[in-house]
Amino acid sequence: MINAVGRLIPDAIKGIAPVRPYAGPFAAVPAGRTAGPKLRANNPGSDKLMKSIDQAIEAAGLRDGMTISFHHHFRNGDFVLNQVVEAIARRKITGLTLAPSSLNDINDAILPHIEAGVITAIETSGARGKLGKLLTSGKLAKPAVIRSHGGRARAIEAGELKIDVAFIGAPCCDHYGNINGIEGRSACGSMGYAMVDAAFADKVVAITDNLVPYPATPISIPQTQVDFVVILDSIGDPAGIASGALRISRNPRELLIAEYAAGIIEHSGYFRNGYSLQLGSGGASLAAARFIKEKMLARGITGSFGLGGITAPMVEMLEQGLFQTVFDVQDFDVSSIQSLKNNPRHVEVSASYYANPHNGGPAVNNLDVVILSATEVDVDFNVNVITDSNGVIMGASGGHSDTAAGARLAIVVAPLLRGRLPMVIDRVHTIVTPGETVDVVVTERGLAVNPRRTDLIGNLKGSGLPVMSIEELRQIAYDLAGRPAEIRVSDEVVAVVEYRDGTIIDVVRKPL
Amino acid sequence: MQQERLRRAMMFMPGNNPAMLQNAGIYGADTVIFDLEDAVAISEKDAARHLVASAIRRLKYPCEVAVRINHIQTPYGLEDLKAVLPAQPDLIRLPKAENARDIRDVDEIIAAAEKAHGFAPGSIKMMAAIETAKGLLQAYDIATASPRMVALAIGGEDFVADLKTTRSKEGTELFAARSHLLLAARAAGINAIDTVFSNVNDEETFIAETKLIKQMGFDGKSVINPRQVRLVQEIFTPTEKEIRQAERIIAAYKDALEHNSGVIALDGKMIDTPIVIRAERVLAYAAAVRR
Numbered sequence: 001m002i003n004a005v006g007r008l009i010p011d012a013i014k015g016i017a018p019v020r021p022y023a024g025p026f027a028a029v030p031a032g033r034t035a036g037p038k039l040r041a042n043n044p045g046s047d048k049l050m051k052s053i054d055q056a057i058e059a060a061g062l063r064d065g066m067t068i069s070f071h072h073h074f075r076n077g078d079f080v081l082n083q084v085v086e087a088i089a090r091r092k093i094t095g096l097t098l099a100p101s102s103l104n105d106i107n108d109a110i111l112p113h114i115e116a117g118v119i120t121a122i123e124t125s126g127a128r129g130k131l132g133k134l135l136t137s138g139k140l141a142k143p144a145v146i147r148s149h150g151g152r153a154r155a156i157e158a159g160e161l162k163i164d165v166a167f168i169g170a171p172c173c174d175h176y177g178n179i180n181g182i183e184g185r186s187a188c189g190s191m192g193y194a195m196v197d198a199a200f201a202d203k204v205v206a207i208t209d210n211l212v213p214y215p216a217t218p219i220s221i222p223q224t225q226v227d228f229v230v231i232l233d234s235i236g237d238p239a240g241i242a243s244g245a246l247r248i249s250r251n252p253r254e255l256l257i258a259e260y261a262a263g264i265i266e267h268s269g270y271f272r273n274g275y276s277l278q279l280g281s282g283g284a285s286l287a288a289a290r291f292i293k294e295k296m297l298a299r300g301i302t303g304s305f306g307l308g309g310i311t312a313p314m315v316e317m318l319e320q321g322l323f324q325t326v327f328d329v330q331d332f333d334v335s336s337i338q339s340l341k342n343n344p345r346h347v348e349v350s351a352s353y354y355a356n357p358h359n360g361g362p363a364v365n366n367l368d369v370v371i372l373s374a375t376e377v378d379v380d381f382n383v384n385v386i387t388d389s390n391g392v393i394m395g396a397s398g399g400h401s402d403t404a405a406g407a408r409l410a411i412v413v414a415p416l417l418r419g420r421l422p423m424v425i426d427r428v429h430t431i432v433t434p435g436e437t438v439d440v441v442v443t444e445r446g447l448a449v450n451p452r453r454t455d456l457i458g459n460l461k462g463s464g465l466p467v468m469s470i471e472e473l474r475q476i477a478y479d480l481a482g483r484p485a486e487i488r489v490s491d492e493v494v495a496v497v498e499y500r501d502g503t504i505i506d507v508v509r510k511p512l
Numbered sequence: 513m514q515q516e517r518l519r520r521a522m523m524f525m526p527g528n529n530p531a532m533l534q535n536a537g538i539y540g541a542d543t544v545i546f547d548l549e550d551a552v553a554i555s556e557k558d559a560a561r562h563l564v565a566s567a568i569r570r571l572k573y574p575c576e577v578a579v580r581i582n583h584i585q586t587p588y589g590l591e592d593l594k595a596v597l598p599a600q601p602d603l604i605r606l607p608k609a610e611n612a613r614d615i616r617d618v619d620e621i622i623a624a625a626e627k628a629h630g631f632a633p634g635s636i637k638m639m640a641a642i643e644t645a646k647g648l649l650q651a652y653d654i655a656t657a658s659p660r661m662v663a664l665a666i667g668g669e670d671f672v673a674d675l676k677t678t679r680s681k682e683g684t685e686l687f688a689a690r691s692h693l694l695l696a697a698r699a700a701g702i703n704a705i706d707t708v709f710s711n712v713n714d715e716e717t718f719i720a721e722t723k724l725i726k727q728m729g730f731d732g733k734s735v736i737n738p739r740q741v742r743l744v745q746e747i748f749t750p751t752e753k754e755i756r757q758a759e760r761i762i763a764a765y766k767d768a769l770e771h772n773s774g775v776i777a778l779d780g781k782m783i784d785t786p787i788v789i790r791a792e793r794v795l796a797y798a799a800a801v802r803r
Contacts, residue, residue, distance in 0.1 A: 250739070252539060252737065252738035252739055253535060253538070255738075255739065256538060256539060256738070417534075444535065444538050445538055480534060480571070
């Protein structure tokens with residue numbers, strides 16, 4: 001069947017049932033009730049402390065074919081996922097579904113256990129490097145499921161992603177399982193992604209290298225959701241968890257794109273007191289913060305809230321009073337972690353609060369402006385952030401489609417060319433975010449407004465910004481670098497890309 | 513009038529870097545100068561001149577396109593011209609100019625190329641960089657050696673070495689040279705362009721220097737990084753107040769012309785020709801900024 005963004009989705013996909021085609025950003029209407037963990041009891045005098053991961057695995061009752069989850073707040077400094085999978089492999093458990101909120105290069109270490117059948121299915125936000133290649137190889141028992149951060153929270157709450165055991169890296173934890181992410185050598189800040197896992201998994205194992213006297217406060221994940229606590233020497237590498245002082249790009253091309261993005265915001269009609277903003281973590285998106293800050297100061301504008309993965313530029317704006325509140329689902333650097341710890345206006349939120357489309361209303365719904373990166377964009381404004389120029393998975397869905405759908409102004413920034421490859425093209429290889437939810441595409445050679453947004457086109461007239469049609473942008477790229485050949489693929493579906501509402505917006509087919 | 517073209521920021525780009533050549537036009541520089549001289553190693557000279565010629569032919573630049581050739585007395589200068597002139601750059605920049613003969617030599621080669629390729633005579637302009645004391649003393653002759661000449665520039669690093677001193681933040685050592693070059697350029701009726709400032713991370717000194725040369729009367733500055741383009745242009749951008757005043761002067765002047773009034777006055781001050789010319793200049797800068 002052909003879905004609403006024109007992609008051919010097979011009627012039947014192995015291991016995926018039912019196959020629901022994407023029908024539009026807000027077409028799916030949820031039914032039924034929120035899922036939940038099994039009831040359990042811990043009587044007075046019970047001890048949650050386990051001697052080892054092995055003992056916790058046994059106590060949690062992990063068996064062949066179950067689903068295990070992890071959070072990716074430790075990013076490339078994560079020691080938890082690899083150690084747990086090692087322990088599971090030692091116990092000869094096989095056929096597991098691995099469902100982390102995302103995967104990082106450091107997790108390449110589990111590849112042998114995937115080859116050996118310990119893990120046979122993966123549901124996550126994305127993967128890079130060797131894991132990305134593996135997901136694209138078709139070696140798993142069923143296609144990988146790619147979900148956005150909001151979509152994952154929705155799938156968990158809807159019972160579509162049923163987590164048997166959640167293993168939660170806990171930077172600060174007491175013996176009864178109260179957790180926060182702001183203390184300890186492995187501090188990662190917000191525990192936003194792990195909160196959903198903790199609330200909905202049947203069994204929850206906290207893994208910490210920083211056991212503190214009871215009670216650990218503040219409490220991000222409460223003891224009521226945690227079954228076992230394991231103490232390790234080290235759960236992460238601080239250098240990989242959070243970057244230190246963030247360097248704002250000096251790349252003139254990124255700065256130019258950033259300046260255009262800030263100019264769009266200024267003239268969009270949304271730049272007024274009380275507006276809200278999310279910055280991506282890419283170079284141009286972060287660099288835009290500087291220009292946005294200048295414009296806010298110059299025009300005396302203050303915003304209501306900043307959202308997202310939080311980085312130092314957003315923290316600076318919070319501290320300068322340019323934003324009243326920051327909603328934080330994830331932290332990227334040390335100053336963001338410090339701010340969450342010390343600033344009461346910096347508020348930790350769960351992935352569901354952040355972006356789940358099927359709850360009482362996530363934060364993205366109140367977002368005015370988001371700046372997002374892209375791997376490639378097409379003339380219908382569809383965005384690919386997941387597959388590379390060879391059709392191989394090398395990125396993550398993240399909050400891309402969630403924020404684009406929620407925000408009143410979704411700005412996508414990308415260089416027009418990367419090396420010899422045009423990034424504005426006829427048809428993206430994989431759609432992660434539908435063009436209907438993308439408002440402006442910004443490159444170093446000009447910007448294009450989605451023709452649906454006649455209001456925005458009007459507002460940007462006279463702004464001095466180099467506005468052109470998306471076809472003109474594509475043509476500039478093609479004139480410079482030629483029209484890229486389509487990636488040849490087989491019929492084999494190796495991954496499905498779920499839209500945030502659980503429908504299938506695209507599939508990744510195995511490249512030939 | 514050709515010489516009224518704005519040359520606030522003339523940005524150097526190494527001629528042997530394809531990615532930089534491809535993106536040279538996107539930063540809003542008034543002129544991009546593709547460098548075949550100091551930025552290009554001897555082993556790269558041949559590749560660079562062909563790459564630059566090809567870029568000028570195939571890419572659309574939204575600004576003036578200049579090529580800095582090697583000095584015409586070196587083994588490379590003539591080859592540079594042979595390679596790039598058929599691509600019809602807007603401007604040839606000659607380094608280390610010391611006498612009018614160098615200018616006339618290049619002029620003749622350009623004239624021959626224009627004829628051979630059917631370009632309009634005089635369509636390819638020239639500018640020269642003064643980088644020695646000897647050159648500075650010939651500055652007016654150099655500026656007037658060819659009708660193609662549109663600008664004199666000062667090459668500060670070489671010049672300061674020739675003076676046997678070093679560059680300071682205040683630029684004391686360049687004061688005489690800048691003043692002399694400016695006088696020569698103004699006497700010849702062409703642009704005066706200041707030297708590059710090579711520490712791209714020292715924005716503070718760069719801004720101070722740019723403000724200084726603007727006040728001295730320079731038309732623009734050579735820059736080596738896209739980030740410097742915006743800084744120069746901001747400094748050369750007239751304020752709202754200056755623009756409004758210029759508009760009033762021009763309006764008063766036009767009004768006077770229409771009514772054949774002998775003496776023009778605005779706010780009790782006499783408006784004479786230099787004031788009108790200055791007002792026109794302010795408005796030209798303002799218009800360039802709006803573009």
